[in-house]
Amino acid sequence: MTVHIGVIGTGMIGQDHIRRLTDVVTGAEVVAVTDVDGARAAEVASGIGARALPTGQDVIADPLVDAVVVTSWGPTHAEFVLAAIAAGKYVFCEKPLATTAEDCLRIIEAEQSVGRRLVQVGFMRRYDAGYRAMKEVLDSRDLGHPLMMHCAHRNPTVPEAYHSAMAVQDTAVHEIDTIRWLLDEEIVSAQVIRPRRTANRFEHLVDPQFMLFETASGVRVDLEVFVNCQFGYDIQCETVCETGTVRLPDPADVIVKTAAVQRTGVLQDWKDRFGAAFDREFVEWIASIDDGRLAGPSAWDGYAAAVTTDAGTEALETGRVVSVRLKDRPDLYGS
Numbered sequence: 001m002t003v004h005i006g007v008i009g010t011g012m013i014g015q016d017h018i019r020r021l022t023d024v025v026t027g028a029e030v031v032a033v034t035d036v037d038g039a040r041a042a043e044v045a046s047g048i049g050a051r052a053l054p055t056g057q058d059v060i061a062d063p064l065v066d067a068v069v070v071t072s073w074g075p076t077h078a079e080f081v082l083a084a085i086a087a088g089k090y091v092f093c094e095k096p097l098a099t100t101a102e103d104c105l106r107i108i109e110a111e112q113s114v115g116r117r118l119v120q121v122g123f124m125r126r127y128d129a130g131y132r133a134m135k136e137v138l139d140s141r142d143l144g145h146p147l148m149m150h151c152a153h154r155n156p157t158v159p160e161a162y163h164s165a166m167a168v169q170d171t172a173v174h175e176i177d178t179i180r181w182l183l184d185e186e187i188v189s190a191q192v193i194r195p196r197r198t199a200n201r202f203e204h205l206v207d208p209q210f211m212l213f214e215t216a217s218g219v220r221v222d223l224e225v226f227v228n229c230q231f232g233y234d235i236q237c238e239t240v241c242e243t244g245t246v247r248l249p250d251p252a253d254v255i256v257k258t259a260a261v262q263r264t265g266v267l268q269d270w271k272d273r274f275g276a277a278f279d280r281e282f283v284e285w286i287a288s289i290d291d292g293r294l295a296g297p298s299a300w301d302g303y304a305a306a307v308t309t310d311a312g313t314e315a316l317e318t319g320r321v322v323s324v325r326l327k328d329r330p331d332l333y334g335s
């Protein structure tokens, strides 16, 4: 069976996902696209023999569209996800699911009233081979219970429009999801410490930031977010358990030894670091639509991330430890 896809937002990641749905994933075909920049949508559509439609609502209503991919700007996500649920269509939404926890709750309520999962959120790290191997070790409890986790999320640079709260909302949001997923429990508090600022940043930006999270069972997580580290895109994660540790591998690369120096490359871009994870994310999404059972990150995961990033943003502003308070998890999203 071929799943016919409509894509809302043909910007950077929208185009990348269209390419993978066209060239990498079997059983999927992008049949309609839209963008507020109509010329961009038309150009993307013509490259793949799809139709460019005027609005996102037209894409969702299109009878030829079985499932929707939302890759427009964050503040537009909730409207499109809610409309897709109302139309009874599967919807893959890039992070964030919505920019407020209230909108995430509206999405959860809408999905519950349909009685089955239609929404998947684009937390692609859950599809990364290294993170998956780490989760297998943690789930086996071979090393006992996790106690602490040390993480780093480093970008070489960010554009001037990137502001301090984005370190939580746009960047740390990936760790917030992976912490919950790897440890299989919720985060209960967040704190943000401001180290000495790097000189290599725009004046308005607090960078780096040092974040501390605590989970329901008392696991403590530290996360360095450093978005102007200069040297590359570098993602680190080590979980310390009762009888051992498990650490994310660096991406494979050759080691060159010459002239008394040993060197290996550092990736520069999240697209390269997580390219294979994005591919697997879409392969598995299409397979789960075929099965009629979504298994990837849910609207609940999008909601939990939104509440935690709100707490992190408040923690950055106030310097305080801020509690993360979630509603009870509905049965639709497991226990």
Ligand SMILES: NC(=O)c1ccc[n+]([C@@H]2O[C@H](COP(=O)([O-])OP(=O)(O)OC[C@H]3O[C@@H](n4cnc5c(N)ncnc54)[C@H](O)[C@@H]3O)[C@@H](O)[C@H]2O)c1
Pocket (backbone or CB within 6 Å): 008, 009, 010, 011, 012, 013, 014, 034, 035, 036, 037, 040, 055, 056, 071, 072, 073, 074, 076, 094, 095, 096, 122, 123, 124, 270
């Ligand atoms: N998973 C990840 O690691 C990851 C990486 C990058 C971006 N993202 C997310 O993907 C989304 C898009 O990011 P991007 O970098 O591609 O941005 P972008 O600005 O390159 O593209 C967004 C596109 O959406 C279009 N758009 C905005 N509002 C629209 C609307 N109402 N209807 C139709 N089109 C609309 C814009 O014109 C633009 O072309 C963001 O939510 C971002 O957080 C996720």
Ligand SMILES: O[C@H]1[C@H](O)[C@@H](O)[C@H](O)[C@@H](O)[C@H]1O
Pocket (backbone or CB within 6 Å): 155, 170, 171, 174, 227, 270
């Ligand atoms: O939107 C991007 C993207 O989500 C990357 O994965 C992350 O490393 C960046 O910090 C963020 O700005």
